[in-house]
Amino acid sequence: MISVEHIYKAFGEQLVLDNVSVEFEEGKTNLIIGASGSGKTVLLKAVAGLHSIDEGNIFYDDTEISTLGSKQRKEVYKQMGMLFQGAALFDFATARENVRFPLDFFTDWSLAERNERADFCLERVNLIEACDKYPSELSGGMQKRVGIARAIVMNPRYLFCDEPNSGLDPQTAILIDHLISDLTHEYNMTTIINTHDMNSVMAIGEKLVFLHQGKKEWEGCKNTVLQSDNEYLNHFVFASEMARLLKEPR
Amino acid sequence: MIKKTFELIGEYFLLMKQVFTKPEKWRIFWKQCLVETEKLGLSSIPLIGIISIAIGAVLVIQTAYNIENPFIPKMYVGYMVRESLILEFSCTMVALILAGKVGSNISSDIGTMRLTEQIDAMEMMGINSANYLILPKVVSVCLFNPLIMLFSFMIGIVGGWLIVALTGMITLSQYSTGLRFAFDGFYIVYALVKMVFFSFIIVTVSAFYGYLPKENSLEIGRASTRSIVAICLLILISDLMLTQLMLN
Numbered sequence: 077m078i079s080v081e082h083i084y085k086a087f088g089e090q091l092v093l094d095n096v097s098v099e100f101e102e103g104k105t106n107l108i109i110g111a112s113g114s115g116k117t118v119l120l121k122a123v124a125g126l127h128s129i130d131e132g133n134i135f136y137d138d139t140e141i142s143t144l145g146s147k148q149r150k151e152v153y154k155q156m157g158m159l160f161q162g163a164a165l166f167d168f169a170t171a172r173e174n175v176r177f178p179l180d181f182f183t184d185w186s187l188a189e190r191n192e193r194a195d196f197c198l199e200r201v202n203l204i205e206a207c208d209k210y211p212s213e214l215s216g217g218m219q220k221r222v223g224i225a226r227a228i229v230m231n232p233r234y235l236f237c238d239e240p241n242s243g244l245d246p247q248t249a250i251l252i253d254h255l256i257s258d259l260t261h262e263y264n265m266t267t268i269i270n271t272h273d274m275n276s277v278m279a280i281g282e283k284l285v286f287l288h289q290g291k292k293e294w295e296g297c298k299n300t301v302l303q304s305d306n307e308y309l310n311h312f313v314f315a316s317e318m319a320r321l322l323k324e325p326r
Numbered sequence: 327m328i329k330k331t332f333e334l335i336g337e338y339f340l341l342m343k344q345v346f347t348k349p350e351k352w353r354i355f356w357k358q359c360l361v362e363t364e365k366l367g368l369s370s371i372p373l374i375g376i377i378s379i380a381i382g383a384v385l386v387i388q389t390a391y392n393i394e395n396p397f398i399p400k401m402y403v404g405y406m407v408r409e410s411l412i413l414e415f416s417c418t419m420v421a422l423i424l425a426g427k428v429g430s431n432i433s434s435d436i437g438t439m440r441l442t443e444q445i446d447a448m449e450m451m452g453i454n455s456a457n458y459l460i461l462p463k464v465v466s467v468c469l470f471n472p473l474i475m476l477f478s479f480m481i482g483i484v485g486g487w488l489i490v491a492l493t494g495m496i497t498l499s500q501y502s503t504g505l506r507f508a509f510d511g512f513y514i515v516y517a518l519v520k521m522v523f524f525s526f527i528i529v530t531v532s533a534f535y536g537y538l539p540k541e542n543s544l545e546i547g548r549a550s551t552r553s554i555v556a557i558c559l560l561i562l563i564s565d566l567m568l569t570q571l572m573l574n
Binding site: 151180181 | 351449451
């Protein structure tokens with residue numbers, strides 16, 4: 077389980093995380109939702125250790141991450157996988173080499189064993205046929221799937237996804253959402269996804285955290301998100317014409 | 327402005343602290359060194375070759391034109407070409423040319439990786455990205471650029487020889503006598519030492535500017551320009567200091 081307590085983060089004068097406390101549940105897909113500029117990405121990256129925080133604590137199980145030395149912190153990092161917004165695949169490497177990259181560094185396996193593991197992960201995301209292609213030869217959805225394969229190759233306990241379906245067509249977006257959700261349950265990972273896509277929320281949102289202007293405004297699950305009386309959340313959830321139409325008959 | 331400069335210098339040294347650590351896997355490190363040698367070193371040879379041959383030829387024409395006095399022996403043309411090439415052109419000028427070619431390449435490559443979160447992805451895996459990306463470049467460029475310098479020197483001499491042979495402004499024997507006249511082997515050592523220093527500056531400064539956080543693609547171009555300006559200034563300052571230290 078990952079928990080954050082009273083964290084603050086500012087860039088210059090602008091406060092982007094304002095006293096945020098939340099517990100992300102183990103073995104579930106935890107979604108951080110909110111409008112653009114609400115602090116979702118900063119919160120996700122702070123939890124993942126890519127942004128430092130100004131105040132507060134971040135716990136992995138019962139261990140406060142800032143108290144760890146660099147070696148111990150590295151061990152925690154090895155238990156994490158991350159899917160970035162633009163997939164962040166290495167341009168100089170093929171899909172297989174991208175997935176194999178962490179194995180090259182942190183295992184003493186032979187090349188055949190590393191390739192076997194990389195191929196297994198590519199197979200899991202239904203992309204084995206593209207294993208020898210470079211990122212520039214792959215579509216956005218395929219790049220995301222390679223990114224997922226790379227994120228799970230080390231069998232992580234924690235999976236972080238930064239807007240996994242941004243820039244994808246609705247069908248591919250749903251495919252990616254379900255793939256992440258399936259992997260979360262299959263490997264019992266603590267998954268944190270940052271999104272503003274309501275389709276994702278309704279499809280895979282086992283735990284939801286709503287941020288507005290850097291503050292946590294609401295917490296719940298997909299079953300309760302439509303019944304909330306939080307004004308900001310309702311503005312966010314029922315922003316689209318289709319959502320408003322669906323709400324009206326209720 | 328002064329505060330910002332000192333902050334930048336501080337950040338540079340913090341990055342260097344990350345760069346100069348033991349590589350995670352030596353096998354990967356040596357493989358990267360070979361890749362970088364091919365990308366940053368071998369690929370520079372045609373450009374340096376063309377420029378060096380032209381400069382060698384131009385030096386012969388200019389020197390011959392300026393010493394038409396009958397009291398000055400013609401063999402001084404060869405002597406002047408050799409001294410100009412080894413003391414300044416093949417190390418300092420070639421380093422400035424490489425700052426443009428290699429420096430901008432490193433800065434934009436790393437800048438793009440920063441902007442597209444590839445560096446963040448490495449950090450998330452627990453990999454020291456600065457060490458993985460920059461140290462092999464430092465090692466390969468610092469080892470290979472001195473060879474490029476020697477190559478430039480030799481090709482410059484050949485360029486001079488070609489123009490002498492084609493125009494006949496002096497005889498080939500006068501040119502070769504000048505090349506061998508009062509030769510001091512220490513000048514080669516001096517030029518090699520300078521080149522190693524300049525290579526270090528080219529790689530680390532361009533990598534540093536590439537490594538700085540970026541908000542958009544325009545910043546990649548800006549970082550590349552800034553890095554080349556900084557490298558040129560640092561090369562000229564260190565040229566002055568090394569010359570004073572080694573030749574005075």
